[in-house]
Amino acid sequence: MxxxxxxxxxxxxxxxxxxxxxxxxxxxxxxxxxxxxxxxxxxxxxxxxxxxxxxxxxxxxxxxxxxxxxxxxxxxxxxxxxxxxxxxxxxxxxxxxxxxxxxxxxxxxxxxxxxxxxxxxxxxxxxxxxxxxxxxxxPTDPVTMQSSQAEVCFDCHREQQADSMKPSSHPVRFDVMACTSCHNPHHSTTDALLKRDTLTELCWSCHTDLKGPYVFEHAPASEDCSLCHESHGSIHQALLTRSPPLLCQSCHSQSGHPSISFTPDSLPGNNPSAMVVGGSCLNCHRQVHGSNHPSGSKLMR
Ligand code: HEC
Ligand code: HEC
Ligand code: HEC
Ligand code: HEC
Ligand code: HEC
Ligand code: HEC
Ligand code: HEC
Ligand code: HEC
Ligand code: HEC
Ligand code: HEC
Structure with a gap:
């Protein structure tokens, strides 16, 4: 009814x-x-x-x-x-x-x-x-249409408009998603009018592959996606709040690895700066959300 x-x-x-x-x-x-x-x-x-x-x-x-x-x-x-x-x-x-x-x-x-x-x-x-x-x-109310909705919201939400244009963003500007993919416009149980009870549950609702549980969890990733990711847009890859190694070093000691000797021979591609260039920490720790590999405890596979 x-x-x-x-x-x-x-x-x-x-x-x-x-x-x-x-x-x-x-x-x-x-x-x-x-x-x-x-x-x-x-x-x-x-x-x-x-x-x-x-x-x-x-x-x-x-x-x-x-x-x-x-x-x-x-x-x-x-x-x-x-x-x-x-x-x-x-x-x-x-x-x-x-x-x-x-x-x-x-x-x-x-x-x-x-x-x-x-x-x-x-x-x-x-x-x-x-x-x-x-x-x-x-004849059609723009705010109810995926293709025209964001413009209505942007009238008031300039910050999110700017975010949507950043190099990494959710594909709202390509009309693949709308603000209401994540938000309820009328009401919600959360402050930010989210469609789910918590931010991380919201992310999991689409990124189901990252939900785990993993054999080896990366504690922050199962706790709160926003420890590392922005929701709307970022100048860093993959909506990150900042780039590795800084991102990782905001929690992990910068003093290096106890069990790796920093000689050129010990590093992939004989590149002594593998800790900081390119994928940086991700050059080795690929499984940053968690690992199901038997020897994945260090999130490397
Ligand atoms: C005899 C002519 C006439 C009739 C009948 C009429 N209107 Fe109007 N209405 C006007 C004029 C003239 C304006 C002022 C337009 C302007 O300022 O641009 C206006 C303005 C409006 C406005 C704009 C808001 C405002 O107050 O300025 C609305 C809404 C409106 N009318 C609704 C209605 C509705 C609903 C009815 C029927 C119940 C109705 N009108 C009947 C002449 C009329
Ligand atoms: C479902 C509610 C609703 C109904 C039914 C409705 N209106 Fe409106 N009207 C609005 C709203 C809301 C606005 C403010 C602008 C907008 O949202 O489109 C508006 C704006 C207006 C305006 C002024 C704005 C303009 O574009 O000139 C006029 C005149 C008007 N309506 C006349 C009418 C007349 C005549 C009818 C009946 C044939 C009617 N409306 C039926 C809700 C309604
Ligand atoms: C006399 C009753 C009545 C009034 C007053 C009324 N509506 Fe509606 N509205 C309806 C009905 C009936 C529908 C169609 C519902 C459906 O399809 O289940 C509807 C549908 C809608 C929809 C969905 C439109 C769509 O494209 O599916 C929106 C949005 C809406 N109304 C907003 C408003 C707003 C805003 C106002 C006040 C300006 C308003 N309504 C006033 C009865 C009303
Ligand atoms: C912040 C913008 C915003 C405001 C304010 C707003 N709405 Fe909506 N409304 C939306 C959007 C966006 C949708 C489409 C929902 C979707 O796609 O999930 C919608 C959908 C609707 C619908 C369609 C049926 C439904 O529930 O999905 C109705 C009816 C409606 N709104 C009525 C209203 C009424 C009445 C008010 C005022 C009390 C209102 N809205 C205030 C943005 C808004
Ligand atoms: C007419 C202006 C206006 C429009 C249009 C508008 N908003 Fe808002 N919105 C506000 C205001 C004002 C607030 C409360 C103050 C703030 O947090 O910015 C708010 C708050 C929010 C919040 C929660 C912020 C918080 O911290 O609690 C979200 C989410 C939001 N709006 C999303 C949307 C979406 C999605 C749309 C389009 C469907 C939309 N808004 C359209 C004015 C608007
Ligand atoms: C992928 C999901 C997602 C999409 C799409 C999305 N948002 Fe959000 N939004 C969030 C989350 C999660 C928050 C909670 C605060 C945060 O960013 O950590 C939020 C917060 C907000 C806030 C509160 C202020 C703030 O940044 O904390 C506003 C306003 C807002 N969003 C508006 C919008 C508008 C407008 C759109 C469409 C252009 C939109 N959002 C699209 C997930 C999303
Ligand atoms: C409604 C579904 C939906 C929700 C909810 C959602 N996402 Fe996404 N996300 C997507 C889609 C679609 C893409 C684009 C995928 C593509 O381009 O292949 C994406 C892409 C991403 C990307 C990659 C961006 C890039 O530039 O490569 C990240 C990171 C991301 N989302 C994180 C999040 C986080 C964190 C949340 C919770 C705040 C979230 N997502 C909520 C659908 C969603
Ligand atoms: C500890 C930091 C951290 C946390 C917490 C985190 N991520 Fe990520 N995420 C990353 C990094 C770093 C990348 C970039 C990987 C790359 O560039 O290969 C990434 C990439 C992504 C991507 C892009 C493609 C992919 O699958 O690798 C998505 C989607 C994503 N994260 C979603 C999420 C969701 C959803 C959550 C919460 C459940 C989350 N992330 C929590 C660090 C994190
Ligand atoms: C928000 C804080 C935070 C961020 C950001 C973060 N981590 Fe972690 N990380 C943790 C916590 C907490 C643990 C669990 C530590 C433990 O169990 O002793 C952990 C565990 C790890 C482990 C496994 C350590 C072990 O001994 O099992 C690796 C590897 C790791 N993180 C790499 C990274 C990388 C790479 C990044 C950047 C992409 C990163 N972390 C970003 C908090 C963070
Ligand atoms: C060249 C590959 C490589 C790079 C690059 C790398 N790591 Fe590691 N990391 C390892 C290896 C191998 C281990 C496992 C050491 C062990 O088993 O004792 C490890 C272990 C860890 C641990 C667990 C510490 C412990 O005591 O076991 C953390 C946390 C960690 N790395 C974080 C980082 C961060 C943060 C970065 C970027 C600044 C980074 N790693 C870059 C190879 C690398």
């Missing part, structure tokens, strides 16, 4: 409370609104889920334009005689309106989708309106 069906009856009540004097019938018919708002863009709403009169839950089976814009009699009437501007909810963040009051127009029908958990989410706490992300007059 669609979530909306569950709130449909409650919704009838909401409308009565929100707009006294109005039942399910519009005070001003959509046709009347459209005589003045006859811009072709206005008709696009009939190509969206909201414009489907056959769906009993949709605005057009209820108060039509007024389901969202509020009672329009005064507005339409005074406009008709060239009078002043009567208030219509226009979702324009005008002085005196709050995100909450704008959102109320949507919440009457969508409590089932975003409802209670929305309250208290990072976006709700920061007074975002539904329409800061959603465009309901467009």
């Amino acid at each position: 669609r979530p909306l069906a569950a709130v449909a009856s409650a919704f009838g009540l909401c409308l009565l409370l929100a707009a006294p004097g109005h039942a399910q019938q519009p005070g001003v018919d959509a046709d009347a609104c459209l005589t003045c708002h006859n811009d072709e863009r206005m008709l696009l709403i009939f190509r969206t889920p909201h414009g489907q009169g056959a769906d009993p839950d949709s605005p057009f089976a209820n108060q039509q334009c007024e389901s969202c814009h509020g009672a329009g009699e005064d507005h339409a009437g005074t406009r008709g005689v060239g009078g002043g501007h009567a208030p219509v909810v226009n979702f324009d963040h005008e002085p005196g309106t709050t995100a909450e009051s704008e959102n109320a127009a949507c919440m009457g029908c969508h409590t089932g989708n975003v409802g209670l958990p929305w309250n208290g989410s990072a976006h709700e706490r920061n007074d975002l309106a539904c329409v800061d992300c959603h465009s309901v007059h467009k």
